[in-house]
Amino acid sequence: xxxxxxxxxxxxxxxxxxxxxxxxxxxxxxxxxxxxxxxxxxxxxxxxxxxxxxxxxxxxxxxxxxxxxxxxxxxxxxxxxxxxxxxxxxxxxxxxxxxxxxxxxxxxxxxxxxxxxxxxxxxxxxxxxxxxxxxxxxxxxxxxxxxxxxxxxxxxxxxxxxxxxxxxxxxxxxxxxxxxxxxxxxxxxxxxxxxxxxxxxxxxxxxxxxxxxxxxxxxxxxxxxxxxxxxxxxxxxxxxx
Amino acid sequence: xxxxxxxxxxxxxxxxxxxxxxxxxxxxxxxxxxxxxxxxxxxxxxxxxxxxxxxxxxxxxxxxxxxxxxxxxxxxxxxxxxxxxxxxxxxxxxxxxxxxxxxxxxxxxxxxxxxxxxxxxxxxxxxxxxxxxxxxxxxxxxxxx
Numbered sequence: 594x595x596x597x598x599x600x601x602x603x604x605x606x607x608x609x610x611x612x613x614x615x616x617x618x619x620x621x622x623x624x625x626x627x628x629x630x631x632x633x634x635x636x637x638x639x640x641x642x643x644x645x646x647x648x649x650x651x652x653x654x655x656x657x658x659x660x661x662x663x664x665x666x667x668x669x670x671x672x673x674x675x676x677x678x679x680x681x682x683x684x685x686x687x688x689x690x691x692x693x694x695x696x697x698x699x700x701x702x703x704x705x706x707x708x709x710x711x712x713x714x715x716x717x718x719x720x721x722x723x724x725x726x727x728x729x730x731x732x733x734x735x736x737x738x739x740x741x742x743x744x745x746x747x748x749x750x751x752x753x754x755x756x757x758x759x760x761x762x763x764x765x766x767x768x769x770x771x772x773x774x775x776x777x778x779x780x781x782x783x784x785x786x787x788x789x790x791x792x793x794x795x796x797x798x799x800x801x802x803x804x805x806x807x808x809x810x811x812x813x814x815x816x817x818x819x820x821x822x823x824x825x826x827x828x829x830x831x832x833x834x
Numbered sequence: 835x836x837x838x839x840x841x842x843x844x845x846x847x848x849x850x851x852x853x854x855x856x857x858x859x860x861x862x863x864x865x866x867x868x869x870x871x872x873x874x875x876x877x878x879x880x881x882x883x884x885x886x887x888x889x890x891x892x893x894x895x896x897x898x899x900x901x902x903x904x905x906x907x908x909x910x911x912x913x914x915x916x917x918x919x920x921x922x923x924x925x926x927x928x929x930x931x932x933x934x935x936x937x938x939x940x941x942x943x944x945x946x947x948x949x950x951x952x953x954x955x956x957x958x959x960x961x962x963x964x965x966x967x968x969x970x971x972x973x974x975x976x977x978x979x
Contacts, residue, residue: 622922829898
């Protein structure tokens with residue numbers, strides 16, 4: 594009887610009742626659908642950015658001129674630091690997928706090791722982003738004279754760096770998009786670190802060892818890779834193009 | 835509801851032995867080196883774009899193309915979508931095909947061309963404050979117009 598039931602369940606991906614559709618567990622499906630909706634949110638943000646960028650092509654700041662700082666180095670190396678940040682995030686994606694692989698072999702200690710490295714990578718990335726924001730907000734020592742609104746009157750003033758109202762490097766809307774989109778992504782990374790940490794605690798407590806599978810690691814892995822995926826796009830549209 | 839048909843649960847179906855794990859890890863590292871190589875190439879071209887006099891259209895296609903290559907590796911390999919059933923792949927990726935078409939026609943070919951043809955008129959309409967801020971950048975760009 595049971596073998597008959599097994600063959601019918603394998604064939605039907607849309608089976609009802611206790612079997613989840615599409616040949617994946619409910620947990621993974623829900624994570625996937627959440628990520629699709631989240632991807633559309635980011636698409637919306639980046640599409641707005643794209644429209645503005647086309648509209649003000651001639652006024653757009655050159656990212657290479659804005660983001661050229663490197664820690665412990667006074668000179669200017671365009672894009673080097675953001676390249677390093679991208680490397681850190683790709684690396685933490687690799688450690689995450691290695692944690693998932695170790696989970697498939699039920700190697701508890703190995704899963705814990707790779708999860709911990711993923712968390713460290715995530716923290717390094719959030720820290721790097723804070724540093725990048727700090728430089729953008731502080732700006733250059735020389736600054737630039739901009740016509741800004743002070744107490745309801747437009748007047749020329751020497752300003753340094755950028756915030757949501759003015760931007761030393763060019764159009765204020767560039768700063769608005771930068772703060773909002775990298776901020777929204779940074780918050781995703783931060784959430785990811787927190788979720789990864791909770792799962793890490795479960796791993797070292799042996800929760801998944803008892804359960805017999807490490808699917809929770811796989812699910813948070815999906816979220817973590819998504820964060821990396823969004824960064825790949827943010828990196829291209831903000832820094833390269 | 836307990837459901838028991840003697841068939842292993844989806845959660846445990848992905849389990850594999852040491853031998854298979856070795857192969858999986860090899861693929862992971864291969865994907866890592868590809869991603870690193872692509873990122874370094876992007877940075878190099880981004881760094882040299884001004885010196886090499888690369889056209890805007892070329893850069894757009896080059897960077898967005900490589901971004902999609904990287905995105906495909908993340909989704910298909912790291913997120914294991916490549917191992918899922920065909921129906922799930924289409925369910926998740928289908929909507930984005932529509933979105934990408936929309937973006938190509940609307941943002942790039944649509945608004946992009948419109949903005950190009952209307953640029954002179956538009957520059958005059960940029961508000962006082964924005965015009966002031968853009969002053970330096972504007973002088974530079976008018977040289978090659």
